[in-house]
Amino acid sequence: MSGFYFFLAVVSAIGTYSAIIQARRIYWMAPFYFLIAWLSGELALIHLLWQLGLTALMALSGMLDSSLAQVGLGLFALSWMGQVYLHVQAMNTQRVMRQALKRGLGEDYRSTLPQQRQRVLEDSVDAAHWMKPFAMVREGVRVHSHIAYADAGKRNLLDIYQPQEPREGGFPVLLQVHGGGWMIGEKEQQAKPLMFHLAQRGWLCVAINYRLSPNAAFPAHIVDVKKSIAWIRNNIAEYGGDPDFIAITGGSAGGHLSSLAALTPNYAPFQPEFEDADTSIQAAVPFYGVYDFKDRFDIRGEMSMDKMLADKVMQCSQQENPELWDTGSPLSHVSAEAPPMFVIHGTHDSLVWVEEARTFVSAMNQESEQAVVYGELPGAQHAFEVFHSVRTDHTVNAVADFLEWTHARWTEQQA
Template sequence: MPLDPQTQEWLTALEEKTQGRELCDLPVEQARVAFDRLGASSGLPPVEIADISDRTVPGPAGEIPVRVYTPEGTGPFPVLVYFPGGGFVVGTPDSTHGPCTVWAKQIGAVVVSVNYRKGPEDPFPAAVDDAIAVTRWVAGNAAEIGADPARVAVGGDSAGGNLATDVAIDARDNDGPSLAAQVLIYPATDISKAYPSLHENGTGYFISKNLLRWFGANYRADPLDWRASPMLLDDLSGLAPAFVVTAEYDPLRDQGEAYAQRLAEAGVDVQARRYDGQIHAFVANLAGVTGQGKTAVNDIGEYLSGVLGTD
């Protein structure tokens, strides 16, 4: 279907404001600030919940900053460990702040948003190691944040979706926590090859081929390592149930949908949903300007309420 009119209006305004410059045209620190500002200006507005606190948890290379969102009510609550996207270079809990408050309230869950290490300062696999460490800490220390260790889900968008897949695979293979679900929002699942959607949607839809190359150059992952390309794993059976979100005009559309198909073929309980007329980032960063983004945030909340037993 045609590009969503609200999304097209946003893209036109962005083009005028930036004069065609992309995040990859900025120094890394400026790109990080710009991306967080995008989430604040175009993302879903935050809603009021019981508590929002920043803290750290132990990691493999020092303390890892996280933001903990606590809903109203009496715990222990289920918990969603969330990994914000941004190509493993940009993106922090600030860039996905609004949706995390909405999910905490809608699901009645603690949400732990992770500010994992990023390239170029901390290249692959630092982000993966941090994601695994935080999830294991949450499951092992759930009472400290009012959470229920028997009801843990992971989720993330884009690069964060990749990290959620990695955490789910590690949990299966290395005696990790039993996960209730993995929510993969337009996830990066295979950087070993170019899928058709990369060429179809690689210019003009916010996330470009140039930007993806810049992310890759800074993250410096081995494309054939399963942590960078979980699609390459032979066995995807026994993983946590998955909700996979893709967008029609997204360069990553095909690899996200192919991964959902692989999961289903492996016997994993999968719900896959493509949002037509939408672009990459429409859920986590742009839901304040597009109705479809709000719908997707709500759909994710409804799915998690079901699997976490709060609906």
């Protein structure tokens, strides 16, 4: 038992250290580093609690007398200090996000919302949620599953998260696009904390599958996203949704696709045989997205995605089809007509580096005539908001603020 305790202490120390540091050029180790840093960082307090409980049991049973167990205790103690640091850092998300929203929307942005919508906004997070990180279902939300929006079978199905309480004027719509490197992922796997939170507060959320590589080459992915937008415009009123207001979100590859969709309304090359469909987006919230396939500022360097993109996703090199790589990059489509956008990225993202988000936001700030909000979260890893955590739930609150603000502004403009 002492040996097992020591082993767990080593694993804990490695995980905590990985979550604290910002590792970059680690090549083939990147996926393994991401996994341990992600789970250690987002679940820091939960790890601390079970480790303290295990240590108490070891002490009561007299198993801490061995030298190996005592070394393990020392490693655990170092890990616990790091876990407290990580938890405090996550709690700071509220302040970071509130400052970002005030910079992008104005100091008194909440006061511009209707009173009844101000009441649905949250400042705090519920420990009952983040202490049960994988408990997603919430009262007052009905889920309609596996609805076809196009003709590619399973990859063209969507789920709808429908509020049970009606909303005057219909439910504004949020479209969720999953990530997974354009090659894996399912609509049921991501953004559930955000979708259930919003659906409880009068938003209708739609999560889609789309065709994946290598079976499908880009631009099939964004074509499917556009098809889902067209389907929502034509059909969402049946579920109480407002087809005139569609916001879009997604993480990683979904961050790429959601921002690309937002920046290319009615773009014919991405709408083959449905060029006349209205695929405009009223607001966008991309999480830790890839914004430049071309990596024109050499951000990734020797950690380039070029080979993977060329072999699996684009199925051509930059040299063979430079136009496709350019049109597939959200950075290439930044313009004055961009919709309001809330870009979210973590400083410690080891899969898509934060400098990519900074470059994209800088371009948006220079060109867009609409609000641009940038939330850069200290210590956050890739995919941090897939399950409930302190950081996730504060971020969800901030996204709700942004979407309520954009919807209120849009409603005023329609009057």
